[in-house]
Amino acid sequence: MNSRKNLFIFSYMALPVSLYFVFVLVPYLGAMAISLTRWTGTSTLDAIEFRGLQSFQRILSDEKFWSALSHNLLVLIVMPICTLALALLFAALFTQGLKGAKFFRIVFFFPQVMSVAIVAIVWGFVFHPTMGILNGVLNLVAQAFGRAGSNFPWLGNVNTVLPSVISVAIWQAVGFYMVLFIAGMQGIPEELYEVSRIDGASAWVQFWSITIPLLWETIRTAVVFLTIAAMDMYTYVTILTNGSGGPSRAADVLATYMYQQAFGGGNNSNPFGYGTAIGVVLLLIILMLSALGLRVTRREVNEY
Amino acid sequence: MAPPTPPISSYVNYSIPAKNGASWSALLKVFAYVLLVFWAVIVVYPMVWSLIAALKTDAEIFRTPWSIPAILQFENFGRAWKKAQIGAYIGNTFLVIVPAISFTLLLSSMAAYVLARFEFTGKRLLSTMFLIGMMFPVFLALVPLYLVMRYIKEFTGIPMLNTFHGLIVVYIAYSLSWTIFFMTGFFKTLPKEIAEAAMIDGASHSQVFFRVMLPLSKPGLVSAGIFNFLGQWNQFILPTVLMSNANVEAGQTRYVVSQGLYYFQNQQMYQSDFSGLFAAVAIVTLPTLIVYLVFQDRIEKGLTVGALKG
Structure with missing residues (x-):
């Protein structure tokens, strides 16, 4: 009987586990190993030379790496704050029983199911200097105030390219976190609100003293997700800047820089070793930030 | 704002x-x-x-x-479909995601069933291992994954890069984490008694799974199928690294949709056809829009369930 059970377990787990091992786990672990080597990747495994932490030393003095990292950090500050604020606001409105809430919810969530590639292509047009609607709208406003319009290149200017990319990411993310918070808010017992209403608390006070504390665990989850998303940004940056990282690489992030080093050809003498080293640093940063995020937001869990 | x-x-x-x-x-x-x-x-x-x-x-x-x-x-729309090859990209995408989704669902529910219903040594380790895949961004694995694909060819002679079967296998592997997680939760909600009754009637574990548990888990499979459709239809990073269009004859493109759209967008610098590109965007968005409007409730619930319980 027991051997029948074991055979069953083995035969059902064998294929999924081996696929997962070969194509997911081995690459993640392999990244650690390759980052310690010098390897062009064009020759066989024999051509790998062990170089220890050389690639990591090179990272320390690589200005482009630090500039890309600083862009990630800007994303990390701006995107979660804006996304959380909008998502919480909408979720709070939708749990008040507003008429038409369902319709708005469906609309607001839709960007989340669109592919990042399509979102980026559409917004690439929105930001277009002459035929884009962003300048179209701004020029209408300018005309109304008797000013001349402009053809400002949002994605072609060093100062605006990164904020533009970030706003697209926020645009797409808000719906997801909104639905997440709505689900969390619906789990808060109605009596808590009723009791505080009798005590004369305003909706504003209720939001800060009941909703936010009881939603705290969900918000923490959201912070970790947004941290990971902020350290990624690969598809947005690639498509919105046509793979260039923006003018003077002003929107380059670690993921796009890594891709460019590993697969972008160019004059890198150690594409795979250096590319994966950047990936490993990125992984460490993500793990550190997630742990830090969870730590900073840790509170007594509210039982109810 | x-x-x-x-x-x-x-x-x-x-x-x-x-x-x-x-x-x-x-x-x-x-x-x-x-x-x-x-x-x-x-x-x-x-x-x-x-x-x-x-x-x-x-x-x-x-x-x-x-x-x-x-x-x-x-x-x-006609020009986007034919001349810009959106039709071919969509064909390629279905060629990849139909088998990929089917096997993702089959393999994931097998693993999820075992993880949800059986006690055995190494169970915790396996569960943790699958969970890790949900936390790490895919692009961290890109370079080594590319090399794994190349070395499979070197050792077995089976080409993996720039092939549809290669992309299918990788899509399955990267969909397992989430789908197993989702289906494990689903199997746990099904009553134990039905399986036990079937076992007493002399059914084998496999018969119980395929004849009893799998039919019962249809709603879960549908939800998991929708998510995998959205995720795989929209996939961009994996095909960018694993699928190249180099060395193919005209009309034999290997690109999948999101890749093809990006390529079409890049082409605008040399040969502009903006109206065609807008039409292509509309064509590719349409399937997602339909799936979303039809399954809106399920999608909202399913997408957030992983986040809330994870």
């Missing part, structure tokens, strides 16, 4: 007594709706505008973003 708060807010609180609370909340309501409509416009308008642009001529697109097509240019 939001329109300015009406200055009345503070004024109302102080000087108007509580019995006017109704008009205060009415005002708040108006403000809420203004905000909601404002965001709805920001969400919807770029898409509606792209759809209108898909029906314009290039000249109309360039003139002003507000122009209305004089004649609806439906041939943009």
